[in-house]
Amino acid sequence: MSLMRASSPHALSGDHTAKVMLQVAAATAPGVLAMVIYFGIGVLINIALAIITALLCEAAVMKLRNRPVAFYLRDYSALVTALLLGIALPPYCAWWLPVVGSAVAIVLAKHLYGGMGYNPFNPAMVGYVVLLISFPVDMTRWVGAADIIGGAPDIGEAFSLVFGSYNVDGFTRATPLEIVRLNESVLLSQLYEMEPVFNKGTFAGVGWETISFGFLLGGLFLLFRGIITWHAPVAMLVSLTVISLFFYDSGSSLSEGSPLLHLFSGATLFGAFFIITDPVSGCTSNKGRLIFGAGVGLFTYIIRAWGSYPDAIAFAVLLMNFAAPTIDNYTLPRTYGHKRARRATDLEEH
Amino acid sequence: MATPAYAEITHNGLWKNNPALVQLLGLCPLLAVTGSVVNAIGLGLATTGVLTCSNLAVSLVRRQMPDTVRLPASVMIIATFVTCVELLMKAFTYELYLVLGIFIPLIVTNCAILGRADAFASKNPVLPSLVDGFMMGVGFTAVLIVIGAVREILGQGTLFSDMDLLLGPMAKDWGLQLLGSDYPGVLVAVLPPGAFLVAGLLIAAKNAIDAGIERRRSQQIKIVSGTKRVRVTGKIS
Numbered sequence: 001m002s003l004m005r006a007s008s009p010h011a012l013s014g015d016h017t018a019k020v021m022l023q024v025a026a027a028t029a030p031g032v033l034a035m036v037i038y039f040g041i042g043v044l045i046n047i048a049l050a051i052i053t054a055l056l057c058e059a060a061v062m063k064l065r066n067r068p069v070a071f072y073l074r075d076y077s078a079l080v081t082a083l084l085l086g087i088a089l090p091p092y093c094a095w096w097l098p099v100v101g102s103a104v105a106i107v108l109a110k111h112l113y114g115g116m117g118y119n120p121f122n123p124a125m126v127g128y129v130v131l132l133i134s135f136p137v138d139m140t141r142w143v144g145a146a147d148i149i150g151g152a153p154d155i156g157e158a159f160s161l162v163f164g165s166y167n168v169d170g171f172t173r174a175t176p177l178e179i180v181r182l183n184e185s186v187l188l189s190q191l192y193e194m195e196p197v198f199n200k201g202t203f204a205g206v207g208w209e210t211i212s213f214g215f216l217l218g219g220l221f222l223l224f225r226g227i228i229t230w231h232a233p234v235a236m237l238v239s240l241t242v243i244s245l246f247f248y249d250s251g252s253s254l255s256e257g258s259p260l261l262h263l264f265s266g267a268t269l270f271g272a273f274f275i276i277t278d279p280v281s282g283c284t285s286n287k288g289r290l291i292f293g294a295g296v297g298l299f300t301y302i303i304r305a306w307g308s309y310p311d312a313i314a315f316a317v318l319l320m321n322f323a324a325p326t327i328d329n330y331t332l333p334r335t336y337g338h339k340r341a342r343r344a345t346d347l348e349e350h
Numbered sequence: 351m352a353t354p355a356y357a358e359i360t361h362n363g364l365w366k367n368n369p370a371l372v373q374l375l376g377l378c379p380l381l382a383v384t385g386s387v388v389n390a391i392g393l394g395l396a397t398t399g400v401l402t403c404s405n406l407a408v409s410l411v412r413r414q415m416p417d418t419v420r421l422p423a424s425v426m427i428i429a430t431f432v433t434c435v436e437l438l439m440k441a442f443t444y445e446l447y448l449v450l451g452i453f454i455p456l457i458v459t460n461c462a463i464l465g466r467a468d469a470f471a472s473k474n475p476v477l478p479s480l481v482d483g484f485m486m487g488v489g490f491t492a493v494l495i496v497i498g499a500v501r502e503i504l505g506q507g508t509l510f511s512d513m514d515l516l517l518g519p520m521a522k523d524w525g526l527q528l529l530g531s532d533y534p535g536v537l538v539a540v541l542p543p544g545a546f547l548v549a550g551l552l553i554a555a556k557n558a559i560d561a562g563i564e565r566r567r568s569q570q571i572k573i574v575s576g577t578k579r580v581r582v583t584g585k586i587s
Binding site: 133135 | 534535536537538539541543547550
């Protein structure tokens with residue numbers, strides 16, 4: 001009989017940070033696989049470059065801060081940040097884009113704010129937005145799906161594109177969201193017949209819909225494992241559906257696209273399950289997560305429809321990251337035994 | 351209040367109490383126009399001019415100014431000098447005036463200037479006030495120039511470009527192409543977020559230097575043999 005006395009909690013959970021992070025990384029597999037099938041090896045090059053840079057930066061910062069390097073590298077949080085950034089970057093972009101973005105994400109967005117658990121903004125999205133604002137041309141050249149451009153670049157071409165002076169223009173095509181946003185002349189149904197990206201796919205562009213299903217699958221795995229809750233993703237998808245349905249005029253030339261396009265094109269499902277579910281920069285209560293997700297969906301549609309950037313998930317997430325502490329303050333659940341919910345800003349009552 | 355020594359005034363303005371890095375005053379021009387060195391120097395000189403003259407004038411009339419109208423009177427004096435600077439820049443550096451635009455008239459709202467007029471010039475004799483205004487201005491300008499240089503190098507890969515806007519035709523070829531002509535340019539360094547980032551890193555660097563000096567100073571204390579040990583709660587110095 002063990003006589004060891006320990007204070008609560010008595011149940012030991014194996015879900016420490018490293019295990020959670022590795023499961024998140026594993027959950028991106030179906031989406032990443034679909035991306036490799038449609039966009040080729042460039043996706044993996046981006047991810048590899050981002051991860052190598054992130055681990056080096058993490059180690060360097062930990063050294064500077066006099067913290068144990070190996071301990072913090074083993075929690076894999078830097079790896080997941082870099083993985084998410086690598087997925088978000090356009091395949092076959094120049095090698096220094098993932099390197100700069102990853103360094104910004106880890107050093108500026110994560111460690112300058114205090115490191116793991118303290119960053120108010122999602123590091124991967126900060127890295128992405130810094131790159132998008134700094135290098136808009138490189139960041140908006142998205143390679144076309146393999147079915148439209150007659151096969152994705154092979155490994156040799158991929159390395160010349162990333163490290164050499166090959167120009168990626170020969171492989172790039174407008175993304176479905178860009179096509180719909182820039183179209184002002186033909187009906188949406190005509191656009192769907194005309195543009196190869198739509199007529200080779202079913203409803204949201206060839207490649208994009210499959211990739212979105214991949215990330216949906218990964219997200220469901222995370223939900224099933226209890227790593228994320230349903231609140232933020234569902235709220236985001238519902239709010240995006242509702243607002244895009246509200247503005248959908250059954251497909252005129254000025255239409256901003258159907259709800260199906262908004263749900264299954266761009267980074268919607270990737271963002272819903274892998275970005276806004278970040279426990280650090282998001283909201284902490286379930287009610288707060290609902291508001292957070294709904295806000296991301298709303299801003300995503302606003303920026304997609306009336307902004308000038310190709311996609312809007314990153315900006316929407318950063319905007320809601322700003323709001324998260326305020327939302328948290330007003331959505332604290334009532335503690336058992338108290339008459340009403342307390343606010344973090346309440347004066348202490350004694 | 352005893353008048354501080356000139357060395358102390360200088361140290362305050364340039365380092366210890368630097369308006370941009372420590373007091374964090376005048377952030378609006380600091381962040382808005384430091385996209386290049388020439389803009390930084392232009393605005394820095396204008397601010398230094400106004401700061402020196404307004405400190406001088408406020409100090410001259412400090413005994414005639416009743417407390418009730420001290421702030422409005424100071425603002426009027428500052429506004430006068432800002433108008434002078436604006437007219438001077440229109441006359442002699444018109445292109446630079448166009449580049450800096452609204453930020454020249456906005457010098458009047460620069461808290462660093464009103465702050466010095468109120469905290470120092472209205473309580474001190476003329477000459478110390480003059481030196482204080484000048485040193486604060488130089489400290490502010492120095493920070494502007496460093497931020498401008500970092501942002502210009504990162505954002506455009508150049509340094510000292512367009513200096514002829516300020517110094518006339520002789521400075522036409524001063525521009526240095528530091529990072530090669532195919533450097534893509536980090537646009538975020540030119541945009542306002544870049545200014546915040548560079549300013550934040552500069553403040554961190556200053557704090558790190560101060561901490562280093564402090565550490566070295568505390569290590570120099572030698573323990574003399576025979577000293578009695580006493581119970582203390584704080585650091586012995």
